[in-house]
Amino acid sequence: MQKIISIVTPCFNEEENVMEVYQQVKDIFAQIAGYRYEHIFIDNASTDKTVQILREIAKNDFNIKVIINSRNFGAARSPYHALLQSRGDATIVVMADLQDPPPIIKNLVKKWEEGYKLVLAVKEKSEESSIMFAIRQLYYNTYNKLSNIQIVTNYCGFGLYDKAIIDILRKLDDPYPDLRSLLGEIGFERAILTYVQPKRKRGKTKNNFYNLYDQAMLGITRDSIIPLRLASFIGFFVAALNLLVAAGYFIYKIIYWDNFQLGIAPLVIGIFFFGGVQLFFLGIIGEYIGAIFTQVKKRPLVIEKERINFD
Numbered sequence: 001m002q003k004i005i006s007i008v009t010p011c012f013n014e015e016e017n018v019m020e021v022y023q024q025v026k027d028i029f030a031q032i033a034g035y036r037y038e039h040i041f042i043d044n045a046s047t048d049k050t051v052q053i054l055r056e057i058a059k060n061d062f063n064i065k066v067i068i069n070s071r072n073f074g075a076a077r078s079p080y081h082a083l084l085q086s087r088g089d090a091t092i093v094v095m096a097d098l099q100d101p102p103p104i105i106k107n108l109v110k111k112w113e114e115g116y117k118l119v120l121a122v123k124e125k126s127e128e129s130s131i132m133f134a135i136r137q138l139y140y141n142t143y144n145k146l147s148n149i150q151i152v153t154n155y156c157g158f159g160l161y162d163k164a165i166i167d168i169l170r171k172l173d174d175p176y177p178d179l180r181s182l183l184g185e186i187g188f189e190r191a192i193l194t195y196v197q198p199k200r201k202r203g204k205t206k207n208n209f210y211n212l213y214d215q216a217m218l219g220i221t222r223d224s225i226i227p228l229r230l231a232s233f234i235g236f237f238v239a240a241l242n243l244l245v246a247a248g249y250f251i252y253k254i255i256y257w258d259n260f261q262l263g264i265a266p267l268v269i270g271i272f273f274f275g276g277v278q279l280f281f282l283g284i285i286g287e288y289i290g291a292i293f294t295q296v297k298k299r300p301l302v303i304e305k306e307r308i309n310f311d
Contacts, residue, residue, distance in 0.1 A: 006088030118190035
């Protein structure tokens with residue numbers, strides 16, 4: 001009996017790319033003997049012609065399955081939901097922007113055949129902005145220093161997941177998942193494939209600063225309490241420093257009682273400094289409270305508007 005490989009492609013306003021992604025994946029599986037495949041597109045309520053194009057593709061090819069969300073559920077929840085809908089012996093995530101080169105699928109499957117449950121495709125270099133690549137690198141390094149769970153640097157979800165991994169993810173029932181940290185939590189021996197990420201050829205990236213910040217804070221607040229402890233340490237250090245400065249001023253005033261004037265500048269600087277420190281750590285605490293609030297609500301990952309070609 002032929003094994004099934006599931007391909008999952010999240011998309012949002014990718015009318016210029018979905019047809020090419022579909023065709024490239026189809027051509028690749030025409031070259032891989034012994035496998036059937038299903039290609040699941042999950043659309044995050046696109047406002048362009050993406051859904052129309054997907055309907056036409058699915059009408060003519062029953063290997064194509066489409067999930068249309070009722071609204072945009074974000075870059076973390078929608079792809080994760082599609083992963084859980086796959087029925088293949090292995091599942092591969094391929095983004096619609098073609099910055100995850102589909103030809104690597106053959107190498108992912110080859111490594112899986114060697115016995116690896118996880119095969120991760122990692123960006124060795126990127127043709128995108130060097131500044132953005134450096135910022136991402138800084139995030140991964142910071143995360144791994146703060147967390148007791150280690151994530152793979154420059155891994156963004158492109159890879160192969162054995163059915164055993166998908167079954168574990170289904171049991172976790174996480175309403176706002178961070179796939180990278182969950183894979184670190186699950187463990188399993190993994191194979192790493194490196195590639196050079198090409199520039200986006202068509203369309204605009206949907207990963208704006210807010211989306212990237214949201215994903216970064218999601219990962220850190222899920223797996224580390226070090227920022228909260230850091231707030232305590234810094235608060236203690238600043239309080240001790242403040243006490244020493246106050247003692248110094250007091251002694252200096254006693255010695256030079258008639259000549260020494262405190263002035264307003266140290267007071268203003270101190271107020272703004274302590275106010276900034278307090279606001280920063282109030283924000284950190286707010287992120288943790290927000291993460292708790294999301295978990296407590298236990299809302300569904302996404303709400304589907306329509307399914308196409310699912311049995």
